[in-house]
Amino acid sequence: MRFMVIVHANKDTEAGVMPTTERLTAMGKFNEEMCNAGVMQAGEGLHPTSKGARITFTGSEPTVKQGPFDVTRDLIAGFWLIDVASKDEAIAWMKRAPFAAGDEIEIRQVFAAEDFGDALTPELREKEEHLRAQAAKK
Structure with missing residues (x-):
């Protein structure tokens, strides 16, 4: 299962x-532990x-x-982005x-293809897999 952890x-x-x-050293050590365990797929600060x-999408013209x-x-x-x-x-x-005290994170599960049921047709699934493979190459 993949989860996005939002800071x-x-x-x-x-x-x-x-x-x-x-703090950077401590975070680097934590990230290294997750990478070594095969958990961390991505992580970035903004x-x-x-x-x-x-x-904002309202009406015909985005604002x-x-x-x-x-x-x-x-x-x-x-x-x-972690996989556990x-x-x-x-x-x-x-x-x-x-x-630190007062900091807050949120953990949200990422949808998997099977979560969409029949709405994700074989054609749509194939297209999605192709796009993911293409994005992974970059």
């Missing part, structure tokens, strides 16, 4: 405060929303709003992550 932003991440060497944009955005628990500062046997295993891994 929520806070006032420091939105202000562009960079992590200390100690720039603050002041460098981003939002596109673009440039950041920064108000600090809410909906903002994302980073993520991991269960949500409980994902939780166990993430409880070991080197975060």
Whole structure:
């Protein structure tokens, strides 16, 4: 099962405060443990929303709003994509992550092809598999 682990932003991440060497070292060690266990598929930190944009789809023309955005628990500062046997295993891994008091992460299961049932026809499944293989080459 694949899970996306969403690291929520806070006032420091939105202000562009960079992590200390100690925090980067601890996070690097944690990432290495997940990689060595075959759990981590991807993981990245994100720039603050002041460098981003939002596109809202209403009516016929999408609307673009440039950041920064108000600090809410909906903002994302980073993520991991992990592959584990269960949500409980994902939780166990993430409880070991080197975060400070008050930091918050969210764990969400990623849909697998079989979750879509008959709506994902063999033709659509083949096209999806081709696109995934193409993306993996880059």
